[in-house]
Amino acid sequence: MNNVIVVGAGLAGLSAACHLTGQGHHVTVVDRERVPGGRSGLLELDGFTFDTGPSVLTMPDLIAEPLRAVGGDLETAVPMHRLDPAYRACFEDGSTIFVRFGHEAMRAEIDRTCGSVDAAAFDGFVEWLRTLYLIEMPHFIDRNFDSPLGLLANPRAAAQLLRLGAFGRLGAAVRKRFRDPRLHRLFSFQAMYAGLAPDEALALYAVITYMDSINGVWFPDSGGMHAVPTALAQAAEKAGATFRYGESVTEILRSTHGRAAGVRLASGERLSADAVVCTVDLPVAYEKLLPDLAPPKSLAKPQYSPSAVVWHAGVRGVPEAPIAHHNIHFGAQWGEAFDALLHTGELMPDPSRLVTIPTVDDPSLAPEGCSTVYVLEPAPNLAVGKVDWKSEAPRMRDRLHQFLLDHGYPAEVVTEDLVTPQDWQDQGMAAGTPFALAHTFPQTGPFRPGNVEKRVPGVFFAGSNTVPGVGVPMVLISGKLAAQRVADYLPGRAR
Numbered sequence: 001m002n003n004v005i006v007v008g009a010g011l012a013g014l015s016a017a018c019h020l021t022g023q024g025h026h027v028t029v030v031d032r033e034r035v036p037g038g039r040s041g042l043l044e045l046d047g048f049t050f051d052t053g054p055s056v057l058t059m060p061d062l063i064a065e066p067l068r069a070v071g072g073d074l075e076t077a078v079p080m081h082r083l084d085p086a087y088r089a090c091f092e093d094g095s096t097i098f099v100r101f102g103h104e105a106m107r108a109e110i111d112r113t114c115g116s117v118d119a120a121a122f123d124g125f126v127e128w129l130r131t132l133y134l135i136e137m138p139h140f141i142d143r144n145f146d147s148p149l150g151l152l153a154n155p156r157a158a159a160q161l162l163r164l165g166a167f168g169r170l171g172a173a174v175r176k177r178f179r180d181p182r183l184h185r186l187f188s189f190q191a192m193y194a195g196l197a198p199d200e201a202l203a204l205y206a207v208i209t210y211m212d213s214i215n216g217v218w219f220p221d222s223g224g225m226h227a228v229p230t231a232l233a234q235a236a237e238k239a240g241a242t243f244r245y246g247e248s249v250t251e252i253l254r255s256t257h258g259r260a261a262g263v264r265l266a267s268g269e270r271l272s273a274d275a276v277v278c279t280v281d282l283p284v285a286y287e288k289l290l291p292d293l294a295p296p297k298s299l300a301k302p303q304y305s306p307s308a309v310v311w312h313a314g315v316r317g318v319p320e321a322p323i324a325h326h327n328i329h330f331g332a333q334w335g336e337a338f339d340a341l342l343h344t345g346e347l348m349p350d351p352s353r354l355v356t357i358p359t360v361d362d363p364s365l366a367p368e369g370c371s372t373v374y375v376l377e378p379a380p381n382l383a384v385g386k387v388d389w390k391s392e393a394p395r396m397r398d399r400l401h402q403f404l405l406d407h408g409y410p411a412e413v414v415t416e417d418l419v420t421p422q423d424w425q426d427q428g429m430a431a432g433t434p435f436a437l438a439h440t441f442p443q444t445g446p447f448r449p450g451n452v453e454k455r456v457p458g459v460f461f462a463g464s465n466t467v468p469g470v471g472v473p474m475v476l477i478s479g480k481l482a483a484q485r486v487a488d489y490l491p492g493r494a495r
């Protein structure tokens with residue numbers, strides 16, 4: 001049995017740990033925090049339980065994969081249910097569209113709110129999304145590339161994508177299919193998850209729209225989103241992985257032959273290993289853990305995704321219908337909002353916001369008669385941003401509070417915590433964004449920083465700044481891809 005160290009017990013590290021343990025390696029996971037999850041973290045305040053990061057959970061099959069690798073199953077490890085509606089979308093004219101699960105239900109909702117022409121267009125739209133997804137997932141997302149030439153490995157798939165208009169722009173592709181501008185926003189705002197404006201994102205990224213609006217949004221039956229990393233960590237541990245929480249890695253060690261040899265901890269202890277999978281935010285990993293190596297060229301002129309402010313509020317009262325678990329409030333301005341976020345580095349003039357109330361589905365996350373509220377407002381990252389967060393933070397908090405009051409949410413605050421881009425930076429995230437490198441074409445697929453450090457054989461990367469990208473589904477795949485790299489590097493040495 002050989003030793004593999006995984007640095008970081010976020011979702012990428014946990015996925016890698018499960019797959020590596022399943023391969024038969026002896027795996028040690030080291031994380032500076034006291035609990036697993038990383039960005040999918042846990043904040044407990046005055047009897048309220050907050051998820052600190054992802055709230056929109058899609059593609060549960062991708063959680064099932066690492067669990068299966070260590071003999072577990074999703075149904076037992078993290079029982080969860082689909083949210084219907086997935087979102088309540090609120091528009092500036094006071095109208096609402098519910099994103100319903102199931103083709104017929106959503107078609108009927110579009111018919112009710114936008115009319116029969118758009119309802120009919122939904123059929124073709126779903127077909128287009130599904131076809132894109134079925135091509136992209138196996139050929140371009142869930143696979144390792146050794147070079148951009150790998151893109152040509154399946155010319156048929158690339159030609160199909162071209163025919164489907166995947167290399168056009170997402171905004172235009174959605175506008176072409178629907179008349180109602182509200183649907184343009186509803187089916188293209190997901191470009192933001194890839195760090196881009198819909199008119200800048202390739203139509204390829206419609207797969208994100210497929211993942212949430214069509215395939216469904218889920219939520220664990222109990223424990224909130226943090227139940228996901230907890231279950232993955234427990235499954236890996238049960239299968240033999242060792243977890244060392246509360247320990248920071250300060251260096252990736254090399255043998256005299258320049259190969260990965262282990263890690264050094266802040267305590268000075270050295271842990272030896274045959275391979276290291278590092279899931280620390282990539283630019284920070286190079287700066288702190290491999291300081292003598294120049295970062296890859298793809299990090300020379302990085303374009304980072306916008307960041308976000310998250311306000312966690314424990315409030316008295318419970319929301320009434322039609323408030324849903326996830327509520328998106330679209331601002332009146334659209335193009336201007338993306339311009340501010342991405343180009344001029346200012347706050348959105350008329351912000352769009354996500355209000356998530358997990359206690360709608362799991363009241364145990366707050367004391368009796370109370371709710372946990374999570375308000376997310378996109379904000380410029382610190383590379384382009386001109387916001388002084390020290391002075392802006394209290395003003396932002398007051399605006400978000402007023403917003404809850406104005407929109408009928410319970411807003412008598414019992415406890416709270418505001419997280420700004422400055423806080424993300426202080427937690428070690430490059431450019432103060434938790435959403436990593438934007439998915440521009442030069443930062444996508446084989447052009448994104450790779451998961452192999454060729455100069456130090458045995459060092460592999462996973463996480464949102466490497467392939468395939470950002471978000472829970474992608475980093476779970478990322479951990480698996482890194483584990484495949486280890487299997488190739490240590491052939492025949494696993495059980």
Ligand SMILES: Cc1cc2nc3c(=O)[nH]c(=O)nc-3n(C[C@H](O)[C@H](O)[C@H](O)COP(=O)(O)OP(=O)(O)OC[C@H]3O[C@@H](n4cnc5c(N)ncnc54)[C@H](O)[C@@H]3O)c2cc1C
Nearest residue numbers: 008010011012032038039054055056249434463464471472
């Ligand atoms: C506010 C917010 C909202 C989001 N919303 C969504 C959403 O709705 N849906 C979605 O799919 N995705 C969402 N995401 C994105 C998603 O959460 C991330 O892409 C994903 O969780 C990143 O996982 P990771 O394992 O790559 O990184 P991380 O979770 O950051 O894991 C890295 C780990 O490394 C540890 N570490 C760092 N340095 C060291 C060191 N020196 N020594 C030891 N350990 C170290 C950290 O403690 C951490 O646990 C959101 C993220 C945030 C923050």
